[in-house]
Amino acid sequence: MAEFSSNGPASRMSLGRALSQPSLNLIETNDVSPTGVQLHPRRRRKLSSCSSVENEPVASPFADESRVLVINTGGTIGMTLHDNVLAPKANALVRSLRKLPILHDELYAQQTSMYEYYGSENSLVLPKPTPHSGLQYHSLNKLNKRIIYTILEYSPLLDSSNMTTDDWGRLGKDIEKNYENYDGFVILHGTDTMAYTASALSFMCENLGKPIVLTGSQVPIYELRNDGRDNLLGALLIAGQFVIPEVCLYFFNKLYRGNRVTKVDAGSFNAFSSPNLAPLATAEVDISINWDTVWRANTTAKFQVSTELNRNVGLLRLFPGITSSTVRAFLQPPMQGVVLETYGSGNAPDNRPDLLAELKKATDAGVIIVNCTQCLRGTVSASYATGMVLMDAGLLAGGDMTPEAALSKLSYVLAKKELSLDAKKKMMAENLRGEMSANLDGAKLCLSDSRFIQVIAKSLSISCKEELEAIRNALTPPLACAAAKIGDIEALDALREMGSNLCLGDFDGRTPLHIAACEGHFKLVQYLLSHGASVHAKDRYGDTPLCNAVRFRHKDVVKLLRRTGAHFSREQMEEAGTELCSLAASGDIDGLEIWILAGADLTTLGYDGKTAVQVAEAAGRKEVVAFLVQLIGNKSMTVFGEFNEYDEYDDDENGESIEFSAIPTEI
Ligand SMILES: NC(=O)C[C@H](N)C(=O)O
Incomplete structure (x- = not known):
């Protein structure tokens, strides 16, 4: 892609x-499938290497x-x-x-044999x-x-x-x-x-x-x-x-x-x-x-999905005259988390000690109560005495979260059994997924304020904002890539602080992460990942940072990218089969190691239908056979299993890397 x-x-x-x-751009076809359907040339190649094309989404x-x-x-x-x-x-x-x-577009579906490849049903x-x-x-x-x-x-x-x-x-x-x-x-x-x-x-x-x-x-x-x-x-x-x-x-x-x-x-x-x-x-x-x-x-x-949710949560909307018995009933066990929808900027009556006592009793008993406003827009703050009393009663400020977000966040956080009550409260106050606005002190410096960009804009006689933005967008990705090439985290930091997005690709869709992966700048890769770079970014040749790190044999970068969720596509996986065979034939154990770390499957066949082990045997590469057999024999590696099971093998339980042990030369 x-x-x-x-x-x-x-x-x-x-x-x-x-x-x-x-589109009416028809794709030239030059072959037919067994069912008589014309196949797109590339899809034809893929089909020939797919055993079950109907049932496997890829x-x-x-x-x-x-x-x-x-x-x-x-x-x-x-x-x-x-x-x-x-x-x-x-x-x-x-x-x-x-x-x-x-x-x-039925025409495209027919002419590229898309249905044969992805299934025709849906x-x-x-x-x-x-x-x-x-x-x-x-x-x-x-x-x-x-x-x-x-x-x-x-x-x-x-x-x-x-x-x-x-x-x-x-x-x-x-x-x-x-x-x-x-x-x-x-x-x-x-x-x-x-x-x-x-x-x-x-x-x-x-x-x-x-x-x-x-x-x-x-x-x-x-x-x-x-x-x-x-x-x-x-x-x-x-x-x-x-x-x-x-x-x-x-x-x-x-x-x-x-x-x-x-x-x-x-x-x-x-x-x-x-x-x-x-x-x-x-x-x-x-x-x-x-x-x-x-x-x-x-x-x-x-990436992972946490499907554990706590159901003992609720929404309670304040209204003038609400009775303390209603509040008490609502806060009874098994209730564990409540979003209290308050007035204005997070206010409640401060002349209702009965009500406040019920709230305090519940927070003392470990119920997490989050203060969110009933207003459509705006945030809770402690600017009124009527807001302050809720803080005193132990409520957490919900900032500008919607009640929907606050409720589901409670449900998610309260389900984390391994966390203490204090840790859960801390998590509720954190901005986990952009659900609440941070308190920004001072405006963010924007790259369009940068003198560099302004000088260029001026010399090109650009005055309108859109054109200035277009220049900024054209210039910053190559600048970030240049910084990535030389491993200059400070330069990237400066670009980021100026408001530029370090995930953007250059003319070829190559992002700073691609470049850092090629160069093997481990720290910089870490930095980019922790500032939002995507391991799924593909350049114009369809290559991901993982492909780049493998090609240039940066083992630690490969491991880090894999831990972050990088994976080969189906096509790359198929190509890996041939690559493994050629590495096996040339006795390149180092190369094999890096492909395997990256998720290549030893059972994948090369272009001529052989596995890497078979090729190594045929080429008399005993040390390679021993190496591969050792991998296959190692239970934890599950090399014949699913990709996801297999990828565990390079990390032990503590997230530490397991190195390949000494390789026997005889089998
Ligand atoms: N527009 C809709 O989809 C409303 C419908 N009752 C629903 O939520 O399923």
């Missing part, structure tokens, strides 16, 4: 034109395609009228999407924008990938009012299971509780590196006038084209951070609001991503 990392502030595409111009191996998994949980988008009320209709969505040219493909469609808005980033999407429909489909924490768990598990096979995820969901699910998933998904976009509609997609088609199309384009590593919600031309939204309108297409955070993207004539707002992980840990 050449432009997978095309994530600059400048990344935009013309949605209007994307909608109206399905991330698209082609640089100009990306894969999105759409999980359909229900909601109005797929409802029809029964007895005059709307209810979900099972097994209808795929059939109907197949007939919509803006959401499916796979669809978006039309490709033509070069004339205006999608290639910026010379640095051509956003013109084919988005192939597969629909996984839940049974039963639910009106979102029927969803429970178990359904959140199921979503989390399905995403975890399919994480490596797709570039992004779309969740079709009813609007009524979408903000709750989006908030919950944002916490459950730890160290997320790929986009998860929830969407739905106010009018069923089967109706003549509906918002479902636009919402689905926009969500697919975003999930398939951009590495926005967040749980988001896309609705009515806007992409929001999932834990910042709330449903505000039951009768409008514009149903959601993100009162305290500007949208992450707007899809007007252009899709314009606000990269400065996109949340970046700051760990080097792998």
Whole structure:
């Protein structure tokens, strides 16, 4: 995927034109499958090496395609009228999407034998924008990938009012299971509780590196006038084209951070609001991503989903005259966490000792109570005496969190059995996934304030803000790459402090992480990962930082990237088979070691159908055979097992690396 990392502030595409111009670029075909279907040449090559093409979903191996998994949980988008009320209709969505040219290009599917490769049941493909469609808005980033999407429909489909924490768990598990096979995820969901699910998933998904976009509609997609088609199309384009590593919600031309939204309108297409955070993207004539707002992980840990949630949580809204017995009843065991929706900037009556005593009794007994405002916009603060009394009663300030976010955060944090009560409280006060705003003292220095950029802009006689931004966006990625090349963390730090995004790719989609991985700058790789760099970024040749680190044999960098969730794509895995064989033939144990550390599977066959062990045997490379057999024999390595099981072998329980032990020369 050449432009997978095309994530600059400048990344935009013309949605209007994307909608109206399905591609007619036909792909030349020159062979037929056993079933008589013409095969795209590249797909033909892949097919010949795939044993079970129908059943195995894989991330698209082609640089100009990306894969999105759409999980359909229900909601109005797929409802029809029964007895005059709307209810979900099972097994209808795929059939109907197949007939919509803006959401499916049957010609492409047939001509590239996509169905043979990905399965014909639930796979669809978006039309490709033509070069004339205006999608290639910026010379640095051509956003013109084919988005192939597969629909996984839940049974039963639910009106979102029927969803429970178990359904959140199921979503989390399905995403975890399919994480490596797709570039992004779309969740079709009813609007009524979408903000709750989006908030919950944002916490459950730890160290997320790929986009998860929830969407739905106010009018069923089967109706003549509906918002479902636009919402689905926009969500697919975003999930398939951009590495926005967040749980988001896309609705009515806007992409929001999932834990910042709330449903505000039951009768409008514009149903959601993100009162305290500007949208992450707007899809007007252009899709314009606000990269400065996109949340970046700051760990080097792998993606995982925490499906444990505590159900003993609740929302309590203050109202004038609320009785202390109501509050007492609400706070009774087994209640463990409560979001108290207070007035204004976090206020409650300070002339109600009865009420305050109930709250204090509960916090003393270990119930975590978070103070969130009833107002749509704004934050809680202790600026009033009526707010201060709640602090004194032991409540935690919820900042500008939505009640939905605060509730699901409580549910997530309280489920962490290994943490003490104090640690849980501390976690509640931390900004875990961008759900609350930090207290910014002083404005952030922005690169457009930088004298360097201003001098260039001036000498080019640029005056308008957009042009200045375009220059900034064109200049900073190569600057960051240059700093990465020489391992200059200070320079990267300076660029970052000036407001530039260290995840952006250069003309070839090469990010600073790619460069640092090539050079083997371990510390710099660590630095970039802890400042949001994506291990999934692909340059225009489809290479990830992991591929680069392997090629230049930087073992420690390979290990670090793997720990952070980097993995080979299916195609790279297949190519690894041939690479392992040639390394085995030439007796290059060092090379074999690095490929295996990177996740290559010893059972993968080379181009001529042999394993690396067989090749080593045939070439009389006894030491290589011994080395490989030792690996295969080592139980913990599970080399014949799944990729995920196998990747454990390079780390022991403490996260320390296990070195290869002495290699016997005889077997
Ligand atoms: N627009 C919608 O999707 C509302 C529907 N009742 C739901 O939440 O499932």
